[in-house]
Amino acid sequence: MESESVKQISECFIKACDFPENWKPTIQLTPSDLGLMSIHYIQKGLLFKKPPGLLSNAQECSAFLDRLKQALSVTLFHFYPLAARLATHKTQHPHSYVVYIDCINSPGAKFVHSRVNLSVSDILSPTCVPRVVEHFFDHYKAVNHDGHTLSLLTLQVTELTDGLFIGFSQNHCVADGTSFWQFVNALSQVFQDEKIAALNPPYLERWFPDGCGPLCSLPFTHHDQFISRSYEAPELVGRIFHFSAPALARIKSKANACCKDRGVNVSTLQALSALVWRCVIRVRGLQKDDMSSCNTSVNMRSRLQPPLPPNYYGNCIQTVGAVTTAGELLENDLGWAAAQLSEAIAKHDNKAAREKLMKWVKNPSIYQIGKLVNPGLVMFGSSPRFNMYGNEFGMGKALAVLSGHDNKFDGKGTLYEGHQGGGSIDVDLCLTPHSMMALERDEEFSDALHYF
The missing domain is CATH 3.30.559.10 (Chloramphenicol acetyltransferase-like domain)
Known part of the structure; x- marks a missing residue:
């Protein structure tokens, strides 16, 4: 099973359907955000049994994916930082190294459709979680600093023979687990055709401790000074x-x-x-x-x-x-x-x-x-x-x-x-x-x- 490969069918980028009135083109990162630059993206996902209509009907599956893409675009209206990229502004005199969220220069959040020749039972029956699950997510081994060139959010839908896995890979510098699940909850709610007004919108104003911000300059001149990819976990x-x-x-x-x-x-x-x-x-x-x-x-x-x-x-x-x-x-x-x-x-x-x-x-x-x-x-x-x-x-x-x-x-x-x-x-x-x-x-x- 571990050798079974996940095959990508398609990918595209999704932008917010619009921007809220009080949106900001750039969002500054706080000390709590910046300290996470060298750790991995948050990767969590949900495994579902395929409904009868999606089991063998390619048209039904395509309609499901289109509906999910539309829901993502609408949800990104409220969570527009997830459709952005990271950017760095550097100066030498005076020294300044500021990493921030650039909400303008980005193709959007990423949406991936993939497929694997495994069943739900193949994933849930083994005593230990199969390693193939790691490939149900985008940004494999990426660190948060890679958000300068990689999407800050990828939604990957992987078709199993009798199931669907929806995997979310989100840059941890943008938000923590509380905010991660707030976004997933909102996306599910929008997908279910509930009124947008019923959403509990995120509070996007960044909080800085007294005496800090809104610009936090890091004491570096190049990201190689603080990004490490050398750690390899033992066999786990x-x-x-x-x-x-x-x-x-x-x-x-x-x-x-x-x-x-x-x-x-x-x-x-x-x-x-x-x-x-x-x-x-x-x-x-x-x-x-x-x-x-x-x-x-x-x-x-x-x-x-x-x-x-x-x-x-x-x-x-x-x-x-x-x-x-x-x-x-x-x-x-x-x-x-x-x-x-x-x-x-x-x-x-x-x-x-x-x-x-x-x-x-x-x-x-x-x-x-x-x-x-x-x-x-x-x-x-x-x-x-x-x-x-x-x-x-x-x-x-x-x-x-x-x-x-x-x-x-x-x-x-x-x-x-x-x-x-x-x-x-x-x-x-x-x-x-x-x-x-x-x-x-x-x-x-x-x-x-x-x-x-």
């Missing part, structure tokens, strides 16, 4: 673990029972993250004195004072983590680990967020995966709170949410809304083959996973 396998609502309730209850004397009440997500953290570090076999951290992305929109609108469009996340030694993590109980995460997240308030941003402004740095990854790291991205399965595109509920090659490394977990619904959570976890085999045999992990 990705598996999606399904945690039912009863299993999550049991994990949370167990963690909070251990926290009774600590004065901490941990959330379901904190308890689940702590469980995965402990189990992954155990199967890696680290030494007691080796450092370990569990990092997660925190949405700062509501934490800032004054808060930003929930529909703020851009990057408004920061990475927060708990740090300890492998010995301390495993010698203590699940509640202790969950409490470390809970306390770290609770402390990351408006003051902490602004201090972190101003530290970046004084000494700008570009995140590079190769410098972040280490044997003690477990990191979570995305959120099960995003509305993923509400995007039906006229085909009913999706069968699965899957991701591409984006920013994957040993110990990376991607959190999805559970397909079962009802508060369930799916964790797409990447590990080395040896660690994955050991995790599947880990008693604490298996006990938590298989509770119904």
